[in-house]
Amino acid sequence: MSAVPGSEDYCAALAPFWHPVLRVEDLGEGPHGCELLGRPLTVFRLNGELACLDDVCRHFGASLSLGDVTGSGLRCHYHGWTYGLDGRCVDIPARRGVAIPREARVRSYPVEERYGLVWASLVEQPAHPIPEFPEHGDDRYHLTPIRAYGEWRATAPRIVMGALDDTHFPWVHPGLLGDPAHPEPPDHEAFREGEYLVSRYTTLQPANETISGQDGSGELEPVTYTNWCTPTTIRLRKEGPAGTYAIYQAMCPLGPDRSLVFLQMARDFDRDPERDQSYLEFEDQIQDQDRPVIESQRPWLLPPLSARMTLFVRPADLPLIAFQRWMEELGVPQV
Ligand code: FES
Numbered sequence: 001m002s003a004v005p006g007s008e009d010y011c012a013a014l015a016p017f018w019h020p021v022l023r024v025e026d027l028g029e030g031p032h033g034c035e036l037l038g039r040p041l042t043v044f045r046l047n048g049e050l051a052c053l054d055d056v057c058r059h060f061g062a063s064l065s066l067g068d069v070t071g072s073g074l075r076c077h078y079h080g081w082t083y084g085l086d087g088r089c090v091d092i093p094a095r096r097g098v099a100i101p102r103e104a105r106v107r108s109y110p111v112e113e114r115y116g117l118v119w120a121s122l123v124e125q126p127a128h129p130i131p132e133f134p135e136h137g138d139d140r141y142h143l144t145p146i147r148a149y150g151e152w153r154a155t156a157p158r159i160v161m162g163a164l165d166d167t168h169f170p171w172v173h174p175g176l177l178g179d180p181a182h183p184e185p186p187d188h189e190a191f192r193e194g195e196y197l198v199s200r201y202t203t204l205q206p207a208n209e210t211i212s213g214q215d216g217s218g219e220l221e222p223v224t225y226t227n228w229c230t231p232t233t234i235r236l237r238k239e240g241p242a243g244t245y246a247i248y249q250a251m252c253p254l255g256p257d258r259s260l261v262f263l264q265m266a267r268d269f270d271r272d273p274e275r276d277q278s279y280l281e282f283e284d285q286i287q288d289q290d291r292p293v294i295e296s297q298r299p300w301l302l303p304p305l306s307a308r309m310t311l312f313v314r315p316a317d318l319p320l321i322a323f324q325r326w327m328e329e330l331g332v333p334q335v
C-alpha cells in the first residue's frame, strides 16, 4: 500500500462502490491481472461466467494471473492448484485422491459486465449501483469504441473534479472548449439527486464536431451541460445546436494516487461510424491537455474544506464545492 497519508481512509470509503477494472474486450482467453484500491485481483471467465479473485495463490502465493483457465477453473502456473468461480480450490495435483482442505481457497469478489467494462467491488454487497449510462443501449445514440487511457498518477475524485470543472476550459482547452477572451463563468446549478451529484450550466464554446457535428468555424455557440458524478465517475451530457453528445468517464482507483481512466462517447447526430475517429481524436486531445494538470495537483487526496488549502472562488467553483462537501460526507479522503 502506498505511503500517501490518508490512503487507508480513502480505500475504505471507496470500497463499497463498484469500480471498472478493465474493458471486456481486453479480457481475452486467460486470466487478467488487475488492481483495485491497492489489492491485486485476477479476472477470468469460466463457461461464460465471470469471476474475480484475489490474485495470490493460497499455496505459495504466486500470481494466479500467470495461470490458465481450464475446463474446471483457474489453474496456477506454479504447481497447478485450480480454483473455481467462487475461489475454492478444486484440484491439488500433488495431492489427488484425498479431500481438499477447506482453507485452500482465495477470496472472491462481486464482478459484473456492464457498458463494455468489467466492474468489481471489494465488498460482498456493494452499497451503490454501477453508475448509469442511459445513452448506452438507446438506439438514438451512436457509441464510439471505449477508450482506456491507462494509468494516471492522480486520485480518482480529482479526475472527476477536472471533468466537472468548466472554468478551466479557456485555459487548458483554448479554441476547443473555451475562449481565453471569455473567462467569465456561467451560472451553475449543483444538487444531489439519488446516487449522484448533478451540475448544470449553459456556456459558450467554440464550434467543433461535438457541438456542430463537423469541424466548426470556431465561432462561439451556446451549449448546455448536465453532469452526473459519483466519487469516481462522471457522465457529461452536452446539448448543442446539432444534438446531444454524452461522455461516460469511469475511473478505477488503483490506489490513492493512481487511477485508470476509461471513457466512451455517445452522440445522437453525425452518427456515421466512419466519423468516430474524428471524435476520438478530439477527446484524446482534451485528455492529453487535462492529464498533466490533474497529475500535478497536490496534495494527492482532497484536503478538507476546513483546511482552506483549496481557495475556492464563489460562485464560479460552486459545483466543485458541492462535490467536495459530498466527498467529506462520504468519508472520502481527508488528510
Ligand atoms: S503457488 Fe500456486 S500452486 Fe503453488
Ligand SMILES: [Fe+2]
Pocket: 162, 163, 168, 172, 173, 286, 290
Ligand atoms: Fe479539461
